[in-house]
Amino acid sequence: MITLCTTLDGVDWEALRLDLIADGFHNGRSTRQLRLSFENSTHVAMGFDGARCIANARMLSDGVGNAYVLDVWTHSAWRRRGIARRAMQLLLDAVPGQHVYLGTDDAAGFYAKLGFAPQMQGMSLIVGNYLDNATRRDEPPPG
Numbered sequence: 001m002i003t004l005c006t007t008l009d010g011v012d013w014e015a016l017r018l019d020l021i022a023d024g025f026h027n028g029r030s031t032r033q034l035r036l037s038f039e040n041s042t043h044v045a046m047g048f049d050g051a052r053c054i055a056n057a058r059m060l061s062d063g064v065g066n067a068y069v070l071d072v073w074t075h076s077a078w079r080r081r082g083i084a085r086r087a088m089q090l091l092l093d094a095v096p097g098q099h100v101y102l103g104t105d106d107a108a109g110f111y112a113k114l115g116f117a118p119q120m121q122g123m124s125l126i127v128g129n130y131l132d133n134a135t136r137r138d139e140p141p142p143g
């Protein structure tokens with residue numbers, strides 16, 4: 001049975017990272033960085049099939065008027081069953097009255113079905129080298 005949770009209880013972060021890599025949706029975060037990025041988010045939605053985490057989504061919200069959605073993913077073997085829609089709905093239900101932003105390359109149709117509309121051109125900047133910060137430098141050696 002598929003369950004959706006709004007906590008990080010029970011997530012095996014190393015197994016999740018390996019699944020993300022195998023599924024082609026990995027951006028280079030170490031296992032610790034992956035866990036921290038979810039722990040430091042204001043809202044999360046995690047999908048489980050039994051004990052295995054097979055979907056995730058997270059959101060950063062200022063609690064007032066603006067929020068940003070990231071890391072929306074359903075494992076390829078579980079797609080088109082409404083899992084990401086349920087995950088997104090959990091996130092959106094948590095931020096009434098807020099303007100929710102996201103960036104996507106190839107899932108615009110998915111977000112359109114949730115009511116998202118295309119934005120005017122956005123802008124972004126990477127400060128230094130991506131993922132090169134204290135979360136990586138402070139990493140304990142493997143093992």
Ligand SMILES: CC(C)(COP(=O)(O)OP(=O)(O)OC[C@H]1O[C@@H](n2cnc3c(N)ncnc32)[C@H](O)[C@@H]1OP(=O)(O)O)[C@@H](O)C(=O)NCCC(=O)NCCS
Pocket residue numbers: 025070071072073074075078079080081082083084085086103104105106107108109110113
């Ligand atoms: C995009 C993604 C999260 C969708 O996950 P999913 O669990 O298969 O989505 P759902 O089953 O909840 O789909 C909800 C609706 O969107 C549609 N949909 C799903 N993926 C779609 C896509 N890539 N393009 C257009 N429509 C899509 C579904 O058909 C469904 O429509 P319906 O309600 O009319 O039946 C998943 O394909 C994925 O992980 N892709 C790789 C990562 C990615 O691109 N993430 C988004 C950018 S950050």
